[in-house]
Amino acid sequence: MTTTEKSGIKIVKNPPESKLTDLGVRSWPKWGCPPSKFPWxxxxxxxxxxxxxxxxxxxxxxxxxxxxxxxxxxxxxxGMNCTWDVSETVDKHYNFE
Known part of the structure; x- marks a missing residue:
């Protein structure tokens, strides 16, 4: 499991299932989108x-x-403004604080 931070975005590569369970990730709502480009x-x-x-x-x-x-x-x-450039259809769990 490696954690990197780039431009304020924190990325944990392949977190263990125990970490996902601690966060409750599997019960978070889901969101998906096809390949596209949009501001967010x-x-x-x-x-x-x-x-x-x-x-x-x-x-x-x-x-x-x-x-x-x-x-x-x-x-x-x-507060981050960014542009999402989706190259492969996304399916994700998400949680807002």
């Missing part, structure tokens, strides 16, 4: 777990995309 603003801190898919998230003011995909537990900070 986080009005609250969001933690999400990608069940499938591949996305590049471009935080506002950054040319460098942060790549996330299936098996990643990701935390987006409150």
């Amino acid at each position: 603003t986080y009005s609250a801190k969001e933690t999400c777990y990608l069940l499938k898919g591949k996305v590049k998230v471009y935080p506002e003011g950054s040319d460098e995309g942060v790549e996330i995909g299936a098996g990643d537990l990701v935390v987006f900070p409150k």
